[in-house]
Each structure stands twice: as structure tokens, then as C-alpha cells.
Amino acid sequence: MVLKQKYKGNTLPEVLIAIVIISFTSALGITIYINIQQNTQPFLKLKASSIANKYLLEAEGKRDYIDQTYTENEFYVKKTIAHSDIYPDCIFVKITVLSKEEKKICELQKLIHAD
């Protein structure tokens, strides 16, 4: 069979340089993306926030106003109770969610009337 149409080809150095450029761009982009995700930890924060909310509701429901620390999945959950100066019959319930490395991920607070 004889090809009537002429096809232009690329040399090996051209292709290699092209592969290097594409790889470099991809690697750079993916590194930046992963860095953003790791530094901000959005999903972890969201999970921590929902855990903090859960423990806050639980403390309020059971009227359990004592300082305590819990472990939940990959988190430490710390419940802290403080009295309000302006409203002495109210207390602040603070729930702090920490990572295993004890780095604060999320903190929620609520004032509760606890006569």
C-alpha cells in the first residue's frame, strides 16, 4: 500500500521537551492544590465543627457542665465551662476540637442560662 498523503513527524528531542514541560506544569499545579487542601483542611474543619456542635448539644441536653476531655475518631474534644461576668446566672460552654498533634481545628462557644 502506498500513502499518497504526506504526514509531518516530530523528532525525539521535541517530544521529550514537550513531555518535560507538561509534567512540570502538572506537578506544580497538583503540588499547589494539595498544599492548599492540606493547609486549610476544609473537610477536617467541617467534621470538627459538626463534632463540636454535637458535644455542645449533648452538654446542653444533659446539663452536664463540667470540664471534660473526650476522644472521638482522630480528634481530641475538650469541653470547658466558664462563668459569665455580665450574666452571673449564665455559663459559657466552650468546645474545642484538637487534632492528635493537639493543634486546634475548631472551637464553638455558647452562653447558657443555667440557674
Place this chain on the structure above:
Amino acid sequence: MATLKLKGGALYVSVIISILISIILSLFITVAYYNTRSVQAQILLTQLNLSLESGFEIAQSDYYNPSLGSTWQKMPYNNDSVMVKKMAWGCFILIDVKAKNTHFKLHKTGLFGSPASTDTALMVAEQNRPIGLAGKIKFHGSCYFPKAGIKSAYIEGTSFSDLNSVKPYIKTSPAYIPGIDENYLKTIEQVQSNISPFTDSLILFIPEMLNRSFNNKTAVVHQGSITLSHAVLSNNIKLIAYDIITVENSCVLNNVLLIARKVIFKQGFKGTVHVIAKDTVITEDNCEFSYPSSFCVYSAHTPDSASLKVRGIFFGLQCKFKGGLLAVNNKEQTSRMMIKTNKQFELIGNAYSSDYTDAQGNLYGSLICKTLLLQTPSGVYENHLLNCLVDPKRYGAHLTVPCWLTQKEKLYTCAKWF
């Protein structure tokens, strides 16, 4: 000099592919950025919601300062601020909370009371005389009656013979009925007397239709006497009259507050209304008041109409009322308070009278009064009940009623969110 010639075709393609990859990765990075932003916003919003709820807790505190009702208070633990407004709305307490941070603003208003008692059906003060029962009488809760107990009476051609069926519910009544919380009465007095430039907005005439959000200032109409007909008014509206407010049955009122010396609801009226009257509330026949409605008759100072010997709340025939009825007298006042129900009356909620109550019909809630006073066409009978069912258990578990009694620990529950 020898030159190496490289064909540029593949390079062009690689640059184009690189640009495409860059664009796609930039999109990824942008998505990641907005994802992070939205997560942060979500957490801020969760905290703001908690601050909003904290506002409702502040309103329940004994140290709440009503003068701060129109100022922002900064929460001590973060950048959230809350504005907490609390006032009497009929017999219920209206709590309005706004919360804001740098990104969001939230607002919530609710009508608050306390959980209904499922135990106490009827309580009267010790009178050293028995309570006479006639007609169809049923109790489904504790009844605090004088030591003298109960007796069968013959009124309007009917008597009650089955004393044994009600005896298990009878308990000994206290010397005095529980008092109304002084702070509660002060809150009612404030609403009667004050128009605040910070929270109220005066309007000159009554519009035919107005739905005012609790996010705005309260729309206040202040006139000598008011007659309401064909008006459709909802929510944050306060109608104040020095003398009489008359409400025709052509009106549609939803959560509106009426303040006057005397309020009259014409025959067949239906709506959700809160009333604070100094003298009297009269509802003609076939009126229906939806939940949560409330009537309060109270005056801190002796009203001009002190010549009235009996003030209070008077219902016509076949009326239905869901909410709270309060008729309370100041100790200095010589006139007597009365809550008068009528045949086929239905109450879902609580009633309190500092003096007399004529209880007839079905009362699904608690009734507290000093003396039972039955009025029939044939006469007036003190310490008598005729055709009355008192059942606090039927709706009590799910009912929020006005919180007017002195309690060491007040438990606020919401009757309605707006």
C-alpha cells in the same frame, strides 16, 4: 558554523497542552479556595447561630437589662454581637434576637412561655366551705379544693351524684393561691405605658392590610378609641387605645397586640390575638382564638373606671380559646376580677384569676382562682361548678402556656417562632 534545526510542531502542542493543564489546575485551585472559604463561612455561621441562641439564653437571665434592647452587645469570646429585645406580648413573652458578625446577620423572634402542667387541673383558695358540683363534671388531674371537700348540688335542673368518681383527684387547697410574679406584672405595666422611640414606630392610621415583620420596629397605632373592621393585620403591630378597642368579625388579626382599657370582640370573630386590658375583655358568641392567643386584664394603678365592681374576661356562648387567660388585681384595688366562661366553652391552655372564675365547658389545662363563682339565669352560686370538664393531661405534654407564676427555676419554652 553548524546549526541544529529543531522542528517546533511538538513544542507548540506541548505549550498548548500545558496552558490547558494550567487552566484546569487553576480551576482546581480556585475551587479549593472557595471550598475553604465556604467551610470557614459555614463554621462562622454555626458559631453565629450559637450566638443567636445565646441571645435567647441572655433574655432568660435574671440579670437581663431591658434598656439594652436596642443596643448591640459584643459576645466576649468572638467577634459576634447580639441585640436582645424582650417584652410582654399579651400574656406571653416576646423575645427578639439579632446576631451579626463581619459576614452574616441572623434574626429570630419567638413567643415564649413555660411547659403546661399536666398535674394541676383546678386550684381554689381555702374557703372553709365545700365546692358544690352539678351537671356533668369530670376531672383528669389534681383539684385543690377546701378541706370541707365537695358536695352534690342541684342547679339548672341538673345534679351531680357520682362524687366517688372525682374524689381520687381531690387535694386540700392552700390558704392562698400562688401569686403572680412581680417582674412579670412589671413587664406588662411597661408595655401598657411605654412607647419607645427605639423599638416602636408610630403610624397615624390603621392600614387595611399590613404584615409587619419582627425584624422591623413595632408599628404602633395610638388613638382614643379604635374600631377595627375589614382590616388584615399580622405580626409586629400594636394597637393602643385609651378607651375601647372594638374588633368586628370582618377583621383578620394574626399575633397582633391590642392594648386598651376595654376590648370587645364582636360575634363570630376568629383570629390569633394578644390583649392587655386595664378593665375588661368581652368576647361575644361564637368567637374562636387560635393558639397562641392571650388575654391579660391588669392595671398597676386604679383605672379611671374604678366604679366598675367586677372587671375581667367575659366570654359569650360557644367560644373557643387556645392560650392563656389572666385576670389579676392589684391588692390596693377594691374591684374584683372575674373570668367568666360560658356554655360549650373550650379552653386549651391556662387560666388564672386573682378573684372569681365561672368555669363551664371543657378546660384542657389548669385553672387557678381564689373562688369559683357560678352565674346562671336563675342565680349566682359561690363555690359551685356546673357542667365542667377539666383535663390538663390531654394537651399538656405538648403545650406552652404563659409563664406568670413565681417560680424559682423558670423554664422557657417557645410557643411559636415567627
